[in-house]
Amino acid sequence: MSEGVSDRGPNLAVNFAGIASPNPFWLASAPPTNCGEQVMRAFDAGWGGAVWKTIGEQVTNTASRYSSIDWEGRRMMGFNNIELISDRPLEVNLREITEVKKRYPKNAVIASLMVESKREAWHRIVQQAEDAGSDGLELNFGCPHGMSERGMGSAVGQVPEYAEMITAWVKEKARTPVIVKLTPNISDIRVIARAAKRAGADAVSAINTINSITGIDLDTLTPRPNVDGKSSHGGYCGPAVKPIALNMVQQVAGDAEGALPISGIGGIATWRDAAEFFLLGCGTVQVCTAAMHYGYRIVEDMIEGLEGWMSEKGFASIEDFRGRSLPRVTEWKHLNLNYKIVARIDEAKCIGCDLCYIACWDGAHQCIHRDRISGPVDGPVELHPPPPALEAATRATIAVTPIPKLDAVSRNGSKNVTPIERIPRVDETECVGCNLCSLVCPVEECITMVEVPTGLAPETWEERTRGGVVRG
Amino acid sequence: MREQHPIIAERFRDLHPPFAPQAAVVEANRCLNCFDAPCTAACPTHIDVPKFIKKIASGNLNGSARTILDANVLGASCSRVCPVDVLCEGACVMNHHNEQPIEIGRLQRFAMDAFHARGGKLTKKFEGRREGKVACIGAGPASLACAAELAQQGFAVTVFERRPLPGGLNTYGVAEYKLPAWSSLREIELIEELGVEFRFGVEIDAEKLAEIERDFDFVFIGVGLGAGHGLKVPGGDHSGVVDALGFIAAYKTAKITHTAGKVAVIGAGNTAIDAANAALRLGAEEVSIVYRRKRESMSAFEFEYEHAKQEGARFLWQTMPVRVSADGGMLEFLDCTRVDDALRPVAGSEFSLACDLIITAVGQSPLVELLESLKGVALDKGRVVVEPRTGQTTNPKYFAGGDCVNGGREVVDAVADGKRAAIAMVHELEAAYV
Ligand SMILES: Cc1cc2nc3c(=O)[nH]c(=O)nc-3n(C[C@H](O)[C@H](O)[C@H](O)COP(=O)(O)OP(=O)(O)OC[C@H]3O[C@@H](n4cnc5c(N)ncnc54)[C@H](O)[C@@H]3O)c2cc1C
Ligand SMILES: Cc1cc2nc3c(=O)[nH]c(=O)nc-3n(C[C@H](O)[C@H](O)[C@H](O)COP(=O)(O)O)c2cc1C
Ligand code: SF4
Ligand code: SF4
Numbered sequence: 001m002s003e004g005v006s007d008r009g010p011n012l013a014v015n016f017a018g019i020a021s022p023n024p025f026w027l028a029s030a031p032p033t034n035c036g037e038q039v040m041r042a043f044d045a046g047w048g049g050a051v052w053k054t055i056g057e058q059v060t061n062t063a064s065r066y067s068s069i070d071w072e073g074r075r076m077m078g079f080n081n082i083e084l085i086s087d088r089p090l091e092v093n094l095r096e097i098t099e100v101k102k103r104y105p106k107n108a109v110i111a112s113l114m115v116e117s118k119r120e121a122w123h124r125i126v127q128q129a130e131d132a133g134s135d136g137l138e139l140n141f142g143c144p145h146g147m148s149e150r151g152m153g154s155a156v157g158q159v160p161e162y163a164e165m166i167t168a169w170v171k172e173k174a175r176t177p178v179i180v181k182l183t184p185n186i187s188d189i190r191v192i193a194r195a196a197k198r199a200g201a202d203a204v205s206a207i208n209t210i211n212s213i214t215g216i217d218l219d220t221l222t223p224r225p226n227v228d229g230k231s232s233h234g235g236y237c238g239p240a241v242k243p244i245a246l247n248m249v250q251q252v253a254g255d256a257e258g259a260l261p262i263s264g265i266g267g268i269a270t271w272r273d274a275a276e277f278f279l280l281g282c283g284t285v286q287v288c289t290a291a292m293h294y295g296y297r298i299v300e301d302m303i304e305g306l307e308g309w310m311s312e313k314g315f316a317s318i319e320d321f322r323g324r325s326l327p328r329v330t331e332w333k334h335l336n337l338n339y340k341i342v343a344r345i346d347e348a349k350c351i352g353c354d355l356c357y358i359a360c361w362d363g364a365h366q367c368i369h370r371d372r373i374s375g376p377v378d379g380p381v382e383l384h385p386p387p388p389a390l391e392a393a394t395r396a397t398i399a400v401t402p403i404p405k406l407d408a409v410s411r412n413g414s415k416n417v418t419p420i421e422r423i424p425r426v427d428e429t430e431c432v433g434c435n436l437c438s439l440v441c442p443v444e445e446c447i448t449m450v451e452v453p454t455g456l457a458p459e460t461w462e463e464r465t466r467g468g469v470v471r472g
Numbered sequence: 473m474r475e476q477h478p479i480i481a482e483r484f485r486d487l488h489p490p491f492a493p494q495a496a497v498v499e500a501n502r503c504l505n506c507f508d509a510p511c512t513a514a515c516p517t518h519i520d521v522p523k524f525i526k527k528i529a530s531g532n533l534n535g536s537a538r539t540i541l542d543a544n545v546l547g548a549s550c551s552r553v554c555p556v557d558v559l560c561e562g563a564c565v566m567n568h569h570n571e572q573p574i575e576i577g578r579l580q581r582f583a584m585d586a587f588h589a590r591g592g593k594l595t596k597k598f599e600g601r602r603e604g605k606v607a608c609i610g611a612g613p614a615s616l617a618c619a620a621e622l623a624q625q626g627f628a629v630t631v632f633e634r635r636p637l638p639g640g641l642n643t644y645g646v647a648e649y650k651l652p653a654w655s656s657l658r659e660i661e662l663i664e665e666l667g668v669e670f671r672f673g674v675e676i677d678a679e680k681l682a683e684i685e686r687d688f689d690f691v692f693i694g695v696g697l698g699a700g701h702g703l704k705v706p707g708g709d710h711s712g713v714v715d716a717l718g719f720i721a722a723y724k725t726a727k728i729t730h731t732a733g734k735v736a737v738i739g740a741g742n743t744a745i746d747a748a749n750a751a752l753r754l755g756a757e758e759v760s761i762v763y764r765r766k767r768e769s770m771s772a773f774e775f776e777y778e779h780a781k782q783e784g785a786r787f788l789w790q791t792m793p794v795r796v797s798a799d800g801g802m803l804e805f806l807d808c809t810r811v812d813d814a815l816r817p818v819a820g821s822e823f824s825l826a827c828d829l830i831i832t833a834v835g836q837s838p839l840v841e842l843l844e845s846l847k848g849v850a851l852d853k854g855r856v857v858v859e860p861r862t863g864q865t866t867n868p869k870y871f872a873g874g875d876c877v878n879g880g881r882e883v884v885d886a887v888a889d890g891k892r893a894a895i896a897m898v899h900e901l902e903a904a905y906v
């Protein structure tokens with residue numbers, strides 16, 4: 001795998017549907033790309049491109065406009081906004097695009113556009129953006145709040161006919177590549193990707209934000225974000241949405257009718273996230289929330305980390321690994337039903353939290369037991385004491401403070417190894433190999449899922465039911 | 473005592489400051505929520521630790537405090553005084569995970585502080601009154617836990633205490649930087665509100681016991697331990713030689729607010745350390761802890777030893793007092809000798825330690841006179857013998873718990889004993905008064 005990596009390391013430069021960029025890391029159309037001063041600082045920090053905060057008819061935004069989901073003390077695991085498009089005058093945005101392009105000719109500047117659904121309006125904005133010097137156009141068919149009430153944004157992105165019509169209008173006029181930004185607020189995202197392709201779009205980007213209500217203030221009973229006692233549904237993004245974005249990207253990339261170059265968006269915060277999007281076929285990635293959370297500086301590690309991983313893997317360019325994981329995503333009916341794995345606990349690593357035990361009893365198949373020293377052997381669940389019995393036994397014990405003067409105890413209590421009676425054991429004959437215990441275990445590599453040969457040839461559901469016979 | 477003397481307040485600030493709300497939530501979230509958690513098993517009162525911690529994380533502070541109180545009615549003072557290193561936090565699985573254990577004690581305090589700030593009350597487990605009366609002797613943690621459980625279960629309880637205030641060593645003994653006396657008293661007010669009757673200033677003796685025995689169904693003995701062993705060397709009865717417990721009680725009640733000059737503390741248990749730290753905080757210039765054995769044999773917890781070093785105490789190992797020299801009312805020296813491993817004086821090693829005050833902390837003796845007057849109650853080396861699961865003594869009318877049974881452990885052990893005994897008495901009372 002090592003051929004092709006030059007001494008200077010991997011080359012991150014990309015050509016995305018005709019738009020050249022020194023690296024595949026773009027800022028998504030959002031507050032981080034609100035004005036020229038910001039975009040220039042972002043380029044200084046290392047961002048390869050920026051999709052300008054959507055321009056069109058100037059709007060008024062509300063205060064407040066953001067809310068978030070914190071998870072167990074971590075802030076902004078999910079982020080929500082009710083912001084519309086740019087609230088700055090169109091001419092100012094255009095002037096600044098020109099200025100940025102003049103000073104940063106090598107970086108990609110893409111104008112994100114949204115105007116009313118009239119042919120002339122789209123022709124005019126396309127002309128203005130290209131005259132200003134943008135390298136490409138992104139059509140915002142995704143904004144799920146506010147703009148959709150005015151017949152724009154996701155109101156367009158949810159109806160294939162409208163999306164196709166407007167994309168066609170834009171293509172009549174455009175001289176630079178046209179990217180259609182897809183909304184996830186639709187039951188089958190491929191429908192809009194196909195419409196964009198039919199209309200001649202050069203690329204798609206996905207995903208825009210997901211309709212959301214992040215939460216309700218339990219004192220005021222007002223949902224967040226609060227605008228003078230009322231709220232409105234917003235668009236959800238940030239780390240929480242990454243799995244949804246990855247799935248949608250895979251759906252588009254794996255669809256022959258809709259496949260176009262894809263700019264991946266949604267919950268990307270690190271080079272690892274980005275690598276996953278590339279592996280599912282994306283040519284660039286776009287970032288919003290992570291930059292809003294920590295600032296432009298995060299791109300430094302995104303670049304360095306991705307380069308490091310590529311060198312390790314022997315990839316010289318993004319193209320070397322783009323889409324490599326796509327063949328490994330398949331339909332369920334093609335999975336091997338004769339593949340068996342079981343959970344195995346490493347006694348030396350186990351800290352005795354017994355979370356795997358309770359997870360398997362209450363959430364899986366009752367096959368983890370706490371009987372490493374004594375107790376019944378493998379077999380039916382009735383042979384083993386259920387969780388409440390173990391708890392009751394503990395509560396019935398008499399515990400005392402170990403006192404050096406009164407007890408022959410080690411001076412500092414016992415901080416040595418996990419007592420054997422707290423290390424659970426998997427009944428491998430009953431384990432269904434679901435992964436749950438290994439997912440809850442807080443210790444890395446303590447529970448591993450190991451393959452148990454079944455001696456059976458691989459067989460998929462499709463194969464098993466081919467003759468019309470349905471077994472298990 | 474319900475209000476701290478300003479000098480004491482200033483010099484004995486919290487050793488472990490309370491959590492700010494957000495920090496508490498972060499720490500609470502760090503807890504793994506272990507099943508059948510080892511921290512819970514290690515707690516003598518078996519507080520469901522992950523349950524109360526996760527209620528802090530979810531913002532259910534009232535429920536958190538109730539979870540604590542359900543198991544341990546003195547959950548507030550325990551959160552501050554428990555030697556958590558050898559209890560819950562010592563058992564936390566994080567110790568095996570290359571991480572700091574969860575700060576269970578501070579989280580417990582956070583929940584209990586919020587409970588008190590909101591004016592929370594203890595709840596009854598049985599509505600109304602039931603037949604059956606119990607007397608508790610002593611108002612220390614053991615009796616308080618016993619009385620609270622009985623009262624919550626609807627029985628009449630009277631507590632007899634020789635001191636003017638309740639709490640036993642929780643109020644008069646534990647270091648003020650862990651638990652200020654007012655905090656101990658505030659917690660006990662909630663037990664009084666359950667309807668427990670307190671009789672203060674009543675020293676129980678054989679005669680009074682006979683009376684009590686007539687008037688009550690059961691008697692719980694929670695008298696703790698007696699005075700400290702004195703200093704049995706020539707001059708050891710000088711007025712400049714004081715007992716650690718008396719010294720500690722005196723500063724906690726603000727009878728003394730200042731200690732001058734050089735201080736020698738005899739003994740190296742937890743009490744010696746508390747006395748040494750107190751003397752330093754009260755202004756002593758130098759405090760020497762004099763101990764006849766090596767550091768390895770010291771009975772203080774490791775963390776207490778480390779704490780004393782930080783406070784500035786110095787330790788003289790393998791050193792034994794031989795005489796106290798005084799100039800009339802003023803102490804001059806504590807004459808000492810070095811000793812070998814068999815505690816034999818090393819010839820020629822004598823030296824004089826200049827000192828203005830000597831504090832003895834060489835262990836408390838059992839209240840033998842009182843305990844021996846209990847008819848049919850067996851003792852073993854001055855400790856009351858009980859059936860561990862029930863706290864019942866060899867005389868079925870008597871139950872006992874706390875320091876007078878275990879020889880001097882911790883507050884939380886006394887609470888566990890008191891509650892176990894109460895539950896056993898409830899069973900017997902229910903059977904007797906059907
Ligand atoms: C200096 C010192 C510091 C300590 N620090 C800590 C600490 O930091 N953490 C910790 O967990 N534990 C600590 N302990 C131990 C803890 O205080 C005891 O284990 C606990 O208080 C025992 O409770 P108890 O109810 O058995 O006895 P006590 O607390 O001793 O209560 C007994 C009560 O009975 C009363 N009484 C006795 N005889 C009679 C009688 N004849 N008539 C009426 N009343 C009577 C006494 O006045 C007293 O109020 C410390 C102990 C000492 C001495
Ligand atoms: C405050 C805010 C404003 C946004 N404004 C726009 C916009 O004007 N045009 C647009 O196409 N997308 C907009 N988005 C969506 C982002 O470009 C991006 O698609 C989405 O946030 C997902 O990426 P992330 O998970 O990295 O944040 C906005 C997002 C946020 C948080
Ligand atoms: S893999 Fe699933 S079934 Fe097997 S032990 Fe783990 S939790 Fe239980
Ligand atoms: S979850 Fe992991 S660490 Fe915890 S008991 Fe199970 S194997 Fe041990």
Ligand code: SF4
Pocket residue numbers: 353502503504505506509510511512521522563564565566574576
């Ligand atoms: S052992 Fe530690 S991590 Fe586990 S429940 Fe107790 S405090 Fe939490």
